[in-house]
Amino acid sequence: MNAKAIAAWGIAAAVLVALAFAPSYLGPYGIGLMIGIAGYVTLATAWALFSGPTRYVSLATVAFFGIGAYTVAVLSESLPYPLVLLAAAAIGLVVALVVGLSTLRLAGVYFVIFTFGLAELIRQLVTWYEVNVTGTLGRYIFLDLGPEDIYWQLLALAAVTLLLAWWIGRSRIGLALKVIGDDEVVAAHCGIDIARVKLALFALSAVIITLVGAIQAPRWTYVEPAIVFNPTISFLTLIMALLGGANRLWGPLLGAVPLFLLFEWLSANFPNHYSIILGLLFIAIVFVLPKGVLAFTEKLWKRGRAR
Amino acid sequence: MIVTAILAGLVLGGTYALIAMGLTLQYGIARIMNLAYGDMIITAAFLAFALYSGAGINPLIGLAIAAPAGFILGYAVYALMMHPLVARAKDRVSLETDSILATFGLLFVIQGVLFVIFGGNYTSYSYLNVPVTILGTNIAANRLLAFVLAVVIGGLLYLALTRTRWGTALRAVAVSPSSAALVGIDVDRQARFAFALGGALAACGGVVISMYQTFTAASGVVFTMKALIVVIMGGVGNVLGALSAGLILGLVETFVATYLDPGLTLAATYLIFLVILLWRPSGLFGRSAR
Amino acid sequence: MLEIGDLSLRYGQHLALDQVNLRAAKGETVVILGANGAGKSSLLKSIAGMVKPVAGSSIALEGRVLTGRPAHEIVEMGVALVPEGRGIFGDLTVEENLLLGAYAKRARNGESSRRAFVYELFPKLAQRRAQYANTMSGGEQQMVAIGRALMSAPDFLMLDEPSLGLAPVVVTELFATLRRVRETGVGLIIVEQNVKVSLSIADRGYLMEAGRIVGEDTAEALLRDPAVQRAFLGMNTETSK
Amino acid sequence: MTTLLEISGLTKQFGGLTAVDGVTFSMDKGEVVGLLGPNGSGKTTVLNMVSGLLPPTRGTVMLNGETLTGLSPNRIALKGVARTFQLVRILPSLSVLENVVAALAFGRRRLWGTVARDEALARLEQVGLADRADETAERLTYIDQKRMELARALAADPAVLLLDEWLAGLNPTELRIGIDLVASLGERGVTVLLVEHVMDAVRALCGRCVVMNAGKTIADGRTADVLADAEVVRAYLGAEHA
Amino acid sequence: EDRKSVRIGYAVSKTGPNAGGAGITTIPNYVLWVKDVNDAGGLELPDGSKLPIEVVEYDDRSSAEEVVRAVERLATQDKVDFMLVPWGTGFNLAVAPLFDRFGYPQLAVSAVTDKAPEFVKRWKKSFWLLGGGHDYARALAAVLVEANKAGTINNKVAMISIADGFGIDLVTAARPAFKEAGLEVAYDKTYPIGTSDFTPLINEAKASGADTFVAFSYPPDTFALTQQSQVTAFNPKVLYLGVGTGFPVYFKNNGENATGIMSLGGIDPNNQENAAYRKRHEEVTGQGPDYWGSVITYASLQMLQEAIKRKGLDREAVSEELSTGTFNTVLGETKLEDNQLRQLWWTGQWQNGQFVGVAPANRPGASKVVLPRQPWKAQ
Numbered sequence A: 001m002n003a004k005a006i007a008a009w010g011i012a013a014a015v016l017v018a019l020a021f022a023p024s025y026l027g028p029y030g031i032g033l034m035i036g037i038a039g040y041v042t043l044a045t046a047w048a049l050f051s052g053p054t055r056y057v058s059l060a061t062v063a064f065f066g067i068g069a070y071t072v073a074v075l076s077e078s079l080p081y082p083l084v085l086l087a088a089a090a091i092g093l094v095v096a097l098v099v100g101l102s103t104l105r106l107a108g109v110y111f112v113i114f115t116f117g118l119a120e121l122i123r124q125l126v127t128w129y130e131v132n133v134t135g136t137l138g139r140y141i142f143l144d145l146g147p148e149d150i151y152w153q154l155l156a157l158a159a160v161t162l163l164l165a166w167w168i169g170r171s172r173i174g175l176a177l178k179v180i181g182d183d184e185v186v187a188a189h190c191g192i193d194i195a196r197v198k199l200a201l202f203a204l205s206a207v208i209i210t211l212v213g214a215i216q217a218p219r220w221t222y223v224e225p226a227i228v229f230n231p232t233i234s235f236l237t238l239i240m241a242l243l244g245g246a247n248r249l250w251g252p253l254l255g256a257v258p259l260f261l262l263f264e265w266l267s268a269n270f271p272n273h274y275s276i277i278l279g280l281l282f283i284a285i286v287f288v289l290p291k292g293v294l295a296f297t298e299k300l301w302k303r304g305r306a307r
Numbered sequence B: 001m002i003v004t005a006i007l008a009g010l011v012l013g014g015t016y017a018l019i020a021m022g023l024t025l026q027y028g029i030a031r032i033m034n035l036a037y038g039d040m041i042i043t044a045a046f047l048a049f050a051l052y053s054g055a056g057i058n059p060l061i062g063l064a065i066a067a068p069a070g071f072i073l074g075y076a077v078y079a080l081m082m083h084p085l086v087a088r089a090k091d092r093v094s095l096e097t098d099s100i101l102a103t104f105g106l107l108f109v110i111q112g113v114l115f116v117i118f119g120g121n122y123t124s125y126s127y128l129n130v131p132v133t134i135l136g137t138n139i140a141a142n143r144l145l146a147f148v149l150a151v152v153i154g155g156l157l158y159l160a161l162t163r164t165r166w167g168t169a170l171r172a173v174a175v176s177p178s179s180a181a182l183v184g185i186d187v188d189r190q191a192r193f194a195f196a197l198g199g200a201l202a203a204c205g206g207v208v209i210s211m212y213q214t215f216t217a218a219s220g221v222v223f224t225m226k227a228l229i230v231v232i233m234g235g236v237g238n239v240l241g242a243l244s245a246g247l248i249l250g251l252v253e254t255f256v257a258t259y260l261d262p263g264l265t266l267a268a269t270y271l272i273f274l275v276i277l278l279w280r281p282s283g284l285f286g287r288s289a290r
Numbered sequence C: 001m002l003e004i005g006d007l008s009l010r011y012g013q014h015l016a017l018d019q020v021n022l023r024a025a026k027g028e029t030v031v032i033l034g035a036n037g038a039g040k041s042s043l044l045k046s047i048a049g050m051v052k053p054v055a056g057s058s059i060a061l062e063g064r065v066l067t068g069r070p071a072h073e074i075v076e077m078g079v080a081l082v083p084e085g086r087g088i089f090g091d092l093t094v095e096e097n098l099l100l101g102a103y104a105k106r107a108r109n110g111e112s113s114r115r116a117f118v119y120e121l122f123p124k125l126a127q128r129r130a131q132y133a134n135t136m137s138g139g140e141q142q143m144v145a146i147g148r149a150l151m152s153a154p155d156f157l158m159l160d161e162p163s164l165g166l167a168p169v170v171v172t173e174l175f176a177t178l179r180r181v182r183e184t185g186v187g188l189i190i191v192e193q194n195v196k197v198s199l200s201i202a203d204r205g206y207l208m209e210a211g212r213i214v215g216e217d218t219a220e221a222l223l224r225d226p227a228v229q230r231a232f233l234g235m236n237t238e239t240s241k
Numbered sequence D: 001m002t003t004l005l006e007i008s009g010l011t012k013q014f015g016g017l018t019a020v021d022g023v024t025f026s027m028d029k030g031e032v033v034g035l036l037g038p039n040g041s042g043k044t045t046v047l048n049m050v051s052g053l054l055p056p057t058r059g060t061v062m063l064n065g066e067t068l069t070g071l072s073p074n075r076i077a078l079k080g081v082a083r084t085f086q087l088v089r090i091l092p093s094l095s096v097l098e099n100v101v102a103a104l105a106f107g108r109r110r111l112w113g114t115v116a117r118d119e120a121l122a123r124l125e126q127v128g129l130a131d132r133a134d135e136t137a138e139r140l141t142y143i144d145q146k147r148m149e150l151a152r153a154l155a156a157d158p159a160v161l162l163l164d165e166w167l168a169g170l171n172p173t174e175l176r177i178g179i180d181l182v183a184s185l186g187e188r189g190v191t192v193l194l195v196e197h198v199m200d201a202v203r204a205l206c207g208r209c210v211v212m213n214a215g216k217t218i219a220d221g222r223t224a225d226v227l228a229d230a231e232v233v234r235a236y237l238g239a240e241h242a
Numbered sequence E: 001e002d003r004k005s006v007r008i009g010y011a012v013s014k015t016g017p018n019a020g021g022a023g024i025t026t027i028p029n030y031v032l033w034v035k036d037v038n039d040a041g042g043l044e045l046p047d048g049s050k051l052p053i054e055v056v057e058y059d060d061r062s063s064a065e066e067v068v069r070a071v072e073r074l075a076t077q078d079k080v081d082f083m084l085v086p087w088g089t090g091f092n093l094a095v096a097p098l099f100d101r102f103g104y105p106q107l108a109v110s111a112v113t114d115k116a117p118e119f120v121k122r123w124k125k126s127f128w129l130l131g132g133g134h135d136y137a138r139a140l141a142a143v144l145v146e147a148n149k150a151g152t153i154n155n156k157v158a159m160i161s162i163a164d165g166f167g168i169d170l171v172t173a174a175r176p177a178f179k180e181a182g183l184e185v186a187y188d189k190t191y192p193i194g195t196s197d198f199t200p201l202i203n204e205a206k207a208s209g210a211d212t213f214v215a216f217s218y219p220p221d222t223f224a225l226t227q228q229s230q231v232t233a234f235n236p237k238v239l240y241l242g243v244g245t246g247f248p249v250y251f252k253n254n255g256e257n258a259t260g261i262m263s264l265g266g267i268d269p270n271n272q273e274n275a276a277y278r279k280r281h282e283e284v285t286g287q288g289p290d291y292w293g294s295v296i297t298y299a300s301l302q303m304l305q306e307a308i309k310r311k312g313l314d315r316e317a318v319s320e321e322l323s324t325g326t327f328n329t330v331l332g333e334t335k336l337e338d339n340q341l342r343q344l345w346w347t348g349q350w351q352n353g354q355f356v357g358v359a360p361a362n363r364p365g366a367s368k369v370v371l372p373r374q375p376w377k378a379q
Ligand SMILES: Nc1ncnc2c1ncn2[C@@H]1O[C@H](COP(=O)(O)OP(=O)(O)OP(=O)(O)O)[C@@H](O)[C@H]1O
Pocket: C011, C014, C016, C034, C035, C036, C037, C038, C039, C040, C041, C042, C043, C084, D139, D140, D141, D142, D143, D144
């Protein structure tokens, strides 16, 4: 029992170390891939932190992602980099608290579309502010950060996020989230302070997402609302987490990695029929893996062991 | 000025309401969150465009072709793709998840096909772009058509859904499919019909919009999201809600553009949407029960 | 005649019904007794087409096969169910619930007189026609569920614990009404924990245990059966003698 | 005896409908009181206001001299009020055990880990569900779900327990077990407010009854007296039960 | 080594929101050029040998992250010899550091930026071919001042712009340029991407009393503005609309009504090379080129082709040649100044079914501006 736990931690640590050395054996393209994967693994895991157990499907991902990226764009010239990240996290936190407080009464699809509207509202406000107050729209980020630096930061963030997800899953607050996801009336009658729990988790998840945006931004040199507030990011995050299984620790990761590689493979090989093939594959996945990738792998695993 | 603003706002809102009608049926009644909805609209728009510029067929006749085609497409999509998902869903949440994932795939397929056939270019033509003077204000006939269609379809649907047994049965399917079967309602058939009807309405919207709005194969998502906002703001499954929400958004947009700052129109529409949801968490006409 | 032969039902590994045989005639009242988890609700749900029994089971109404038919067709053929947990349309009004009760084609004739009958039976519903069903009290919802089933003009009416949550005076009225319903030629199949009252209007009764039928007799005989008395009537057999 | 729960002038309006109309009564510690009344008379609504699910239109609820009115349900739960629901509310995707642990982890005792597990198993044992602890809650039958709900309410270690038709749907054998269970709670000092239509249970359990009709209290007193009251018989019991 | 082909790679938005722009300005020209070159036997090298082009293409799906990774893939996995640029200012900037790092010359066409002089210092092998907002704004101001002097129009301008990189760049340049020219900006508003109804803006612009209406707009807005101006009988004497005015479909949809409308870009109607290019473009791709970026895209490819012919496949040398050489393209004789193309038509106008360059007026081949524009005719 205990030996097994030690082994699991050991393996996790070894994998992490191996991943950290990836830049030395992967070319620039490989690093680019790893950045994308680490980014989406973090996004999906952070998203599932809140949305998985509570079933509050959020489309506000890109709002925080964009806030992170924009903060870097605005502050990168005037503050040292670590402080910029800190500032991004702080702004993300404040926005998350405001958003969290305002969405407490919403449920189901109303919450989903509310968060979408919110992301769009933030994008519109940023645009309006830039246009009317600063008089520019695009901003340039000339930070001296190579792809390796971005990769290492994302890898670290991904590891921390998974660790947090693991810890929350075993902790009281994890149970509170599940209870809230099942029935809020019961949750309240059990003594759970629903608002506080929801807010805390939403904020945590949002801060991580903000950091992903902040860390990735220097890769694009040029940042504008249409680029960093692209709703596709929200949708992909959601789809990856759902596909992997948003209720399990490894679910989002197992959704993000294969899906990302699939996207990559398709766009590398079928630039002209990408959409059609992707769409068909997607539909096929929904039909073949009704309970998500993780449930499927678990089933295979069990079957394998039963033999 | 104010009359002009009101008229312009109502007419713009008519477009929003028109595109939302079908979605509120598909999501509100057939319980399918159809992310490919906007792409169905765009498909119809391309169809109208192809008929008009390729075969010289008047878009009004195009409407008569596209609506049944949309119905058939919706019917087929439900029967082939959605029915198995509905049948295996153990509760509403899992059906929602599955339908989001599946229609997300469908969205890519439709978009991909449109890209292959029509390319990525901006497509636009103009039809019925003639002024109609109402209360001294010139309004484009094509936009007026959208408004009139929205009001007529919305009104008819509302009456059908609330005043007839058939419509009540459709709503019953939305409220509780398992109980609906217990009173003799063929849930699958009703849902399929509602979804197909939603497809027909999407097609109508697409044809009318193509007369005055530029579109590309990628524009579907924009329409889906706009329609979703209207549907949610009105209350899921509520046709009158969709109609009023659409008109409100149109009015807000026009008034902000006229009296405040055109740069804030979208911000204002999202803001009003958010405020309405905060005030009524289940939309304007939604019932508070989950 | 409703005939059930060798009906078995599985939930995954769990065998909830095990070769159940049962029959009920039109105009007859049959009560099914059994402990918690015996499979009574499962039996009614299988007949109503809400769950699919295993192959080899047979359910027939007047010789016509019901097995494998979807629930909505079964209603059309004349079998209605008031399910456990009520299953009313919460987001519709009381009136709309009743309207839908008469959705089946067979129920369209005489709809208004049946509606009048339901309103007479439960005056509360007439007062609250326009109220949304999910804001009704628990007992009021039960009335909606029973009323809705009556609206479908069934040949056989199955009730899963109809008295649950009803005030004593309403329960008395309900069973008086069920007696009247039976007199119109409708067959009744009732699952009830309120055994005394239900047996008092019943012709026959079945005993279920762990998914099987373990006994069958006339209502009077069951009322006198010491085992039944011990298990279902809350009587201590020694003292009651 | 000391007054534990005090309800005064409690009123609830839904639109034009006054569902509860100036209800006033109090309960002593360890008392088991029946709250009776015809369907729709406002019993559940009273419980909802006590547990904080609904805010009252007027009136107050006090526990041990502390005002509960205006507090959120979770605060009220922490003050020692637990309940079951007329239409059972389970946490369908959690296991039976977790359903009970939920009340332990966030309740007054804040138990967690093996302590919580053992305690939860003990509560399940009490309602006869210990052997199904690891099943998913949604697979239980309706009655078993009700039992689980009671175990959850008990796990909160309540001072006041609100039972909304918890005994409904039990067969006589089960009913007797249920009655014994509730009676034992009363003996252990738990104050129970029992909404019930099963008269055998009310007679066996409640020393006192409050009867409501159309939102108002129409009787409050010793059970035998109340059940013989002419108006109670007319409005609620019917001639047969009198 | 014995090569069989030259690998040319590009990532461009074939799908997504940017596909509309890329689909008219960029992709057809890439297709056309590759066909032209390969039909002629391939790319010529200094020794006179010819190698056919082998294309490696990706779809960036209008995502910044995707275009960055696709360029990395082209450079390090596919190891292409040369890379063509993606569509759009933002995307050209996003990939600029990569082109620089991997040593590829970047002939950025569909990127309008006033910062080009800075960029050429930061990324030595980058070339910016479409000018900046100031160029277009000043040229327009000059046209307006001219017309005002002639008494054709008053000195008021109503101006709207899209809240996106392009619109903002142009409007921030236009404000000082108009002021300097003594023009009064009577209405100046920005609208968000996705606006579909312009009635309120048109009404306000109408009410402002300006004879000139300027919209720095994107194609869908340009089309909608044209339609809605007709319906509301809005007839400014000068109508200047943004991107999309130079699309062939614009003339197709508006016919005679297009005449007199102005926009960015244009052509010299007497340039035979250009006319031939337009014809070939239509034959090969099935659609006409637009009158602004298309021809420049094609010209940039011709420059690359010629530089390779002179210097071979050495990217360093080719970059050097692009920067200093003089080339014969469909634009005529073309030479970059400080890695930027400055011989551009800053303002054009629809005349006789063609969108002709009218400013700079002193550039050879310039057409004369015809103002005022005729009021809308019923179609
Ligand atoms: N959906 C389900 N999935 C798995 N098992 C189920 C399901 N529904 C019922 N069961 C099991 O089947 C058995 C019979 O259940 P059923 O509801 O028919 O009993 P019942 O006699 O109606 O009991 P009660 O008196 O509690 O209503 C029980 O053991 C129950 O746990």
